[in-house]
Amino acid sequence: MFNNLQKIGKIVATHGLKGEVKFKLESNLILVKDIKNEQFFLESSSKNLDVFEVEKSYFLNKKHIIALENIKDIESAQKLINSLVYVKKESEIVEEEFSYIGFECFYQKNSYGKVIDEMFNGAHDLIKVEIDNKQIWVPCVEFYLEKIDIESKKIYVKQIEVLL
Structure with missing residues (x-):
């Protein structure tokens, strides 16, 4: 299953009481499209893979906040902290940022x-x-x-x- 997926980030914390979470994008990637309605594949620390659709996405004080389908309270959101975030490889929401580091x-x-x-x-x-x-x-x-x-x-x- 992971052969068709690309790791793009991590859920780092909860935000508010309604189940929103803070999402941290991998440092070498940039968002090139809105992620609303995209499928996110979340890998928990126990290596379980769950699929969620992004219902809402916005920035607040330079933090990326997202709301996922069926996550409506802080207790559900807390279970997602430290989950790795993947998308389908054919998804065009991220691009690798060019860097001279290592040249x-x-x-x-x-x-x-x-x-x-x-x-x-x-x-x-x-x-x-x-x-x-x-x-x-x-x-x-x-x-x-x-x-x-x-x-x-x-x-x-x-x-x-x-x-x-």
């Missing part, structure tokens, strides 16, 4: 380090490269980047001396 950096044809973090500073993306127990932020602009090979997960940097 290997090269400078003057030599391996220079790996990308361990990334961020957007309001002007452009930055990647944090770990080099010999030292970490530097490299702006993702033409001045510092020679080439990015997404297929082989390699980034070729230039002008790195300026940042050291």
Whole structure:
């Protein structure tokens, strides 16, 4: 059964008294469609799999709150805490978020380090490269980047001396 499912998150807490729960999406995923009326497959700690339809979905203070069919009180909702959430693989509600983390950096044809973090500073993306127990932020602009090979997960940097 799990062959046809994709893990997308976890139920982390209850919300209110009417059976709503807080849903945490996997960190590498983003929602691209509304999840209302989607089927969620919940795996409990005892490895039981239950199917629920999402009746309601909204955000409150950056927390994702969902209401599931047949869960109408806090006691029922508490039983779902820590359940892993799956959807059918053919479901198109999530996409994997692209990341440079793990890419290997090269400078003057030599391996220079790996990308361990990334961020957007309001002007452009930055990647944090770990080099010999030292970490530097490299702006993702033409001045510092020679080439990015997404297929082989390699980034070729230039002008790195300026940042050291």
